Amino acid sequence: MSAPLILAVPAKGRLQENAEAFFARSGLSLIKPRGARDYRGAIAGLDGVEVAYLSATEITMQLAAGTVHLGVTGEDLVREQIPDADNSVVLIEALGFGFANVVVAVPQAWIDVRTMADIDDVATAFRHHHDRKMRVATKYINLTRDFFAAQGIIDYRIVESSGATEGAPAAGTAEMIVDITTTGSTLAANGLKVVDDGTILRSQANLVAARSASWGPSQRETARVILDRVAAQARARNYREVRARFAACDTKLVDSAIDKFGVVTPFGGPTSSGMRTLHCPPAQVYALTSFLRENGAEAVAVAELGYVFSRDNPLYAKLEAGL
Amino acid sequence: MGASVTATTAGPDQRAEALVTSYERAGYARVAPAILQAAEPFLDLSGEDIRKRMYLTTAPDGGEFCLRPDLTIPVSRDYLASPAAGRPAGFCYLGPVFRHRVDGAAEFLQAGIESFGRPDKAAADAEMLSLGLEATAGYGLGQPDIRTGDVALFAGLIAGLELPAAWKRRLIKDFNRKTNLVQDLDRLVLGGNNARPEYQGVLAALAGSDPKGAHALVTDLLSIAGINAVGGRSVAEIAERFLEQSALGASAKLPREVRGLVERFLAIQGDPDEATAELRALASETNMTPTLAPALDLFESRTGFLAARGIDLNRVKFSTSFGRGFDYYTGFVFELTDPARTGDPLVAGGRYDGLLARLGATESIAAVGFAVWIERLAAYGGTS
Numbered sequence: 001m002s003a004p005l006i007l008a009v010p011a012k013g014r015l016q017e018n019a020e021a022f023f024a025r026s027g028l029s030l031i032k033p034r035g036a037r038d039y040r041g042a043i044a045g046l047d048g049v050e051v052a053y054l055s056a057t058e059i060t061m062q063l064a065a066g067t068v069h070l071g072v073t074g075e076d077l078v079r080e081q082i083p084d085a086d087n088s089v090v091l092i093e094a095l096g097f098g099f100a101n102v103v104v105a106v107p108q109a110w111i112d113v114r115t116m117a118d119i120d121d122v123a124t125a126f127r128h129h130h131d132r133k134m135r136v137a138t139k140y141i142n143l144t145r146d147f148f149a150a151q152g153i154i155d156y157r158i159v160e161s162s163g164a165t166e167g168a169p170a171a172g173t174a175e176m177i178v179d180i181t182t183t184g185s186t187l188a189a190n191g192l193k194v195v196d197d198g199t200i201l202r203s204q205a206n207l208v209a210a211r212s213a214s215w216g217p218s219q220r221e222t223a224r225v226i227l228d229r230v231a232a233q234a235r236a237r238n239y240r241e242v243r244a245r246f247a248a249c250d251t252k253l254v255d256s257a258i259d260k261f262g263v264v265t266p267f268g269g270p271t272s273s274g275m276r277t278l279h280c281p282p283a284q285v286y287a288l289t290s291f292l293r294e295n296g297a298e299a300v301a302v303a304e305l306g307y308v309f310s311r312d313n314p315l316y317a318k319l320e321a322g323l
Numbered sequence: 324m325g326a327s328v329t330a331t332t333a334g335p336d337q338r339a340e341a342l343v344t345s346y347e348r349a350g351y352a353r354v355a356p357a358i359l360q361a362a363e364p365f366l367d368l369s370g371e372d373i374r375k376r377m378y379l380t381t382a383p384d385g386g387e388f389c390l391r392p393d394l395t396i397p398v399s400r401d402y403l404a405s406p407a408a409g410r411p412a413g414f415c416y417l418g419p420v421f422r423h424r425v426d427g428a429a430e431f432l433q434a435g436i437e438s439f440g441r442p443d444k445a446a447a448d449a450e451m452l453s454l455g456l457e458a459t460a461g462y463g464l465g466q467p468d469i470r471t472g473d474v475a476l477f478a479g480l481i482a483g484l485e486l487p488a489a490w491k492r493r494l495i496k497d498f499n500r501k502t503n504l505v506q507d508l509d510r511l512v513l514g515g516n517n518a519r520p521e522y523q524g525v526l527a528a529l530a531g532s533d534p535k536g537a538h539a540l541v542t543d544l545l546s547i548a549g550i551n552a553v554g555g556r557s558v559a560e561i562a563e564r565f566l567e568q569s570a571l572g573a574s575a576k577l578p579r580e581v582r583g584l585v586e587r588f589l590a591i592q593g594d595p596d597e598a599t600a601e602l603r604a605l606a607s608e609t610n611m612t613p614t615l616a617p618a619l620d621l622f623e624s625r626t627g628f629l630a631a632r633g634i635d636l637n638r639v640k641f642s643t644s645f646g647r648g649f650d651y652y653t654g655f656v657f658e659l660t661d662p663a664r665t666g667d668p669l670v671a672g673g674r675y676d677g678l679l680a681r682l683g684a685t686e687s688i689a690a691v692g693f694a695v696w697i698e699r700l701a702a703y704g705g706t707s
Contacts (some may be wrong), residue, residue, distance in 0.1 A: 086481045107554035109545055112516060112564045119491065121513075122556070122564070129560060132367070152500060154370045179435050191551065212687035 003214070004050040005222040008062060008071035009052040013183045015205060018097040019290065026233040027307070029224060057081070057252040064088045069219060070226070076102050076180060076203035080140050086130035090322035092227065092315050093234060098205030102140055104147075104198030105187050106176040107169050115196050116151045119176075123155040126175070133157040137165050137174035140200070144178045147200045166190040183266030201290045209319050217263045220320075227315040229307075234315075236305035237265070242288060245301075249276050261288045266308065279308070339417055339697050342461045343434055346415035346454060351436055354414045356397035358421075362395050363389040364682055368651060369690040373626070376423040390421035391624065394693060395675075398437045399682055409688060411440035418695075434458065435672070436687035439679070439690050445621050447691050448627030448655040448674060455670040457692050459659050462700040467659040467669065469638055471595075472645030474498075474673075475618040478600065480588055483614030486581055489513055489567045494585065505589040508582050512575045516568050529569040537562035552555045584609060592642035595626040602643075618654075625655065651675045661703045669703065670695050 002034040009023075009030065012018045020030050029044040030051055041051035052068060064082045072095065078085050106113055113122060126134045137159045138144050144158060158172045166186055168174040180203070181187055184194060207230065209223075242263075242300045254276065257263045261284040270276045280288050326608055347353050362379055369377075369392075378390040391397050394416050402408060416548040418435040441447040452469070459467040477498055481491050493513055497504050516522035525544075529537055534690055542561040545551075577585075582603075591601045630636055647656045656673030660666075672693025679688040 007445065096599060105604075107556075108550045110555060110556060111541070111550075112545060112561050112568070113546075114516070118516075124492050125560070125564065126556065128492070129477065130555075142375075145375055154372075155496070156371070157366065158371055158374075170482060170553040172555070259349075264406070290630065 002216055002218045005070065005219040006050050006052055006068040007043075007226075007227075008020050008052045008054050008059040008068040009041075010056055010072060010246040011111075015056060015072070015098055016053070016075075018095075022072075022097070022233075023230075024118065026226075026229040028229055045224070045225075046225065048218060051224070056214055057301070063208050063210040066214070068211055068238045069215070070223065071208050072205055072211070073208055074203050075206050076100065076140070076143070076201055078206070078208060079201060079203075080143050083142070088211055090211060090319060092207045092318055093230065093276055095205045095207060096214070096237070098105065098203075099184050100180045100203050101199050102121065102143055102180050102203060103187075104176070104178050104195045104200065105166075105192040106179070106191045106195060108188075108191050113195070116153070117283075118200055119195060119198075120151060120153045123153055125264055127155050134176065135159045135174040137161040137168035138178035139165065139237075140178050140180075140245040143200050147178075166192060170179075209322065211284055211322055215323050220323075223319060224313060224316045227319065228309070228313050231313060231315045232307040232309045235308040235310070238281060239306055240282055240285050240307060240309070241305050242278045242280045242285065242292075243275060243301045243304045244278075244292050244297045245270075245273070245275045245298070246292075246295075246297045251294070253276070253295055257288060257291060260291065263288065279305070331358040331533045334412050336476070337463055338701070341436055342458055342695070343415050343417040343626075344616045345457060345461075346436055346618075349454065351413040351415035353436075354398055354401065356391070356394065356401050356416070356596055357419060357420070358391060359388050360391045360397055360400075362380055364400065365392060368396065368678075368681060375421075375494065378421050378423065378429070384561060385480070392422045393420055394418065394433055394435055394694065395437060396682070398579055399439075399679055399690065402437070402439055403679060403682060403684055408684070409686070411442075413438045413441075413486050413611075427564045428698075433694045435692060436690035437468065437690065439666065440586055440688055442689065443616075444654070444674070444689060444691070445624035446628050447689070449632055449673055450691050451633075451691055452629065453632045455635060455657070455659055455672065455695070458670050458695045458700065461471040461681065464661060464669070464703065466623075466638070466662065468662045469640060469657065469659055470645055471639055471641045471655070471657045472643070472647070472673075473618065473622055474646060474652045476615065476622065476643055477646075478653075479615045479618045480585070480611065484584070486578070486582055487567055487570050489564075489571065490577060490581075498644075498646055499648060504682060505644060508586055508589075513571065513577075516565070517571055519577060522568075525565060526569040529565055532569070534559070534563065534566065535565045539543070565607075589644045592640070593643050594636050595622070595629070595639055596636060598643070599623055599626065621654070647673060649683070651678050653677055657693070666701065667699060667703060668696065671702050 009019050023030055028046060030041055031044045039053045041053065043049045043051065055183050056073045056077055059073040060077040060081045063071045069276050075091065078089060082088050115117060115193045118133045123134045136144060139158060141158055146158060158299040161168060165177050165179040168177055168188060169192065170190060178200065187194065199225050254265060257278065262281050264279045266279055268279050285302055289302065292300050343353060364378065366374055373392065377392050380388050382388060396416050398416060402412060414437045417432065419430050420433050421430050423429055436451065438447050479496055490513060499505060516526065529540065538559055541558050587605060587654060592600055599622060606615040629639065645656065652673045653676045654674035658668040659670040660668055670693055674691040676689050678690050
């Protein structure tokens with residue numbers, strides 16, 4: 001009986017809710033057989049998996065160390081906490097929640113500052129005026145250093161902040177900040193604004209695999225099953241099913257639809273009765289239906305998809321390539 | 324240390340000891356500062372790229388300490404705390420320093436010299452280079468490549484130029500930051516608000532204003548927009564920057580005449596005598612002799628002392644653009660490297676007259692020195 005595959009999931013908050021919903025939509029319900037307060041769980045109907053509930057930071061560290069196989073965590077934490085992240089982990093799939101940007105923010109009062117080039121100039125001038133370097137409060141020390149270095153800015157000093165970074169300029173512990181933001185309202189509430197070209201990273205929650213975990217045959221098989229279902233759900237989310245049947249709906253028209261709207265034909269040609277099934281990206285659906293109706297369709301049916309399973313398993317292929 | 328020892332009878336320890344003993348005989352007192360140092364002076368003086376390679380630790384009471392990443396600052400701080408502070412004094416050292424490196428041991432040996440308070444700067448500069456050459460000679464490298472620069476020359480040039488303050492600031496910063504500023508001169512663009520349509524009104528209104536008027540305008544703008552907290556920058560600083568931009572005019576690029584002059588200056592290189600001739604010619608042709616004279620006179624005097632010490636001036640490769648990349652150097656800078664290999668210096672140093680004030684000295688104290696990378700020398704050096 002070999003060791004289970006360990007899947008690390010956020011222990012609380014919106015991230016936990018979203019992660020559980022994501023897995024549930026993929027047909028993988030996270031359950032806690034030993035009680036709701038337990039920090040260990042399982043996946044209903046799938047053996048060989050242990051679910052570990054941890055903080056997002058812990059998940060990131062354990063992925064780097066290889067003590068968990070898969071985990072849900074933000075790309076911002078991966079890039080910040082794991083040196084040379086792509087050598088330690090594989091970002092398998094962006095999960096479509098937990099959106100946040102890591103940004104450079106300065107006081108709104110700095111009306112002469114719009115871009116990072118302004119920051120560069122201000123930093124040098126600040127040093128001359130105050131005889132010390134401008135302070136940047138952040139918990140994203142590595143991301144900040146790399147970004148500022150790429151911009152050629154050297155006249156600054158990082159002040160480590162463990163929380164409430166947006167309050168640092170008002171409190172006088174720093175002149176500006178690098179912090180994570182979603183709507184920007186917290187920044188505005190603290191009298192701060194985002195620098196125009198100061199977005200360091202657009203982050204969201206990712207399903208991440210640890211390269212250095214022990215990936216034996218049974219763990220790989222378990223991962224293959226999980227990723228098959230996740231892929232099926234992701235594929236379904238990315239398309240709507242569009243069906244129509246009319247005389248002018250020939251190969252040429254379908255090829256044109258593929259070109260214009262990014263449509264795919266999962267079942268190849270039409271059925272014997274001439275019914276065509278197309279999978280279309282949600283944003284293009286209206287345009288596609290107009291196109292079909294203009295070319296003769298009387299009716300076009302559009303439906304959401306639950307799952308789309310295919311022979312190949314691109315997510316598992318991505319994992320395997322990284323191991 | 325793990326460095327492979329080349330075919331000599333003396334191991335790296337003995338040669339390093341012999342070197343420092345000869346420095347002592349030359350009048351430099353041997354010192355051994357603490358390995359564990361307060362982190363703040365290093366953090367304050369170094370950029371974040373150095374900081375990320377430092378070994379930092381926190382004491383139980385919250386004080387931040389580090390394993391010293393270099394010896395210049397520890398020796399300087401000990402000197403400032405001693406009764407000799409402010410008086411001429413010279414020190415030599417041999418000991419480990421600690422820096423996280425991708426390739427190479429984190430703990431490695433450095434030897435070196437710090438010379439404080441000597442009023443005869445040209446002579447002191449020359450002595451540093453001469454003593455640095457002793458290090459390479461002691462490890463069997465008789466003819467290292469000698470690269471020298473003089474940051475004071477560039478600073479003098481910039482100070483003497485008719486140029487908006489923002490450009491001066493930018494050129495000095497890029498001199499320290501870029502390996503080859505002259506390549507980028509035509510691409511240098513002082514961005515900012517001149518190019519932005521929404522600022523044209525403000526900048527036009529400020530044209531010809533004085534600081535007081537600009538201050539009043541910015542104060543009003545902030546107040547009208549309902550913006551309160553100003554953070555660490557004062558209204559005066561913001562106003563000053565608007566004034567600078569207003570004065571910059573329409574073009575975002577370095578004014579053509581200035582660019583030509585700076586390019587010509589940065590192209591000057593060769594042995595010290597050739598360079599002096601070209602610099603004097605440039606100074607007189609552009610009426611910059613008054614501003615460049617002090618640095619040029621010192622440069623010539625230093626060349627004289629180098630020759631007096633028996634250094635073959637044909638081997639000294641001077642370049643106006645050689646800067647070593649640290650903003651605390653104020654004058655002479657040099658590096659000794661193995662001609663057979665490119666890259667990391669074996670011996671490097673220069674003059675940093677502003678360092679001690681930044682470490683807390685109440686008045687400016689002359690300071691010049693250099694460091695020797697012992698393991699590199701042991702690995703590179705041939706047989707004597």
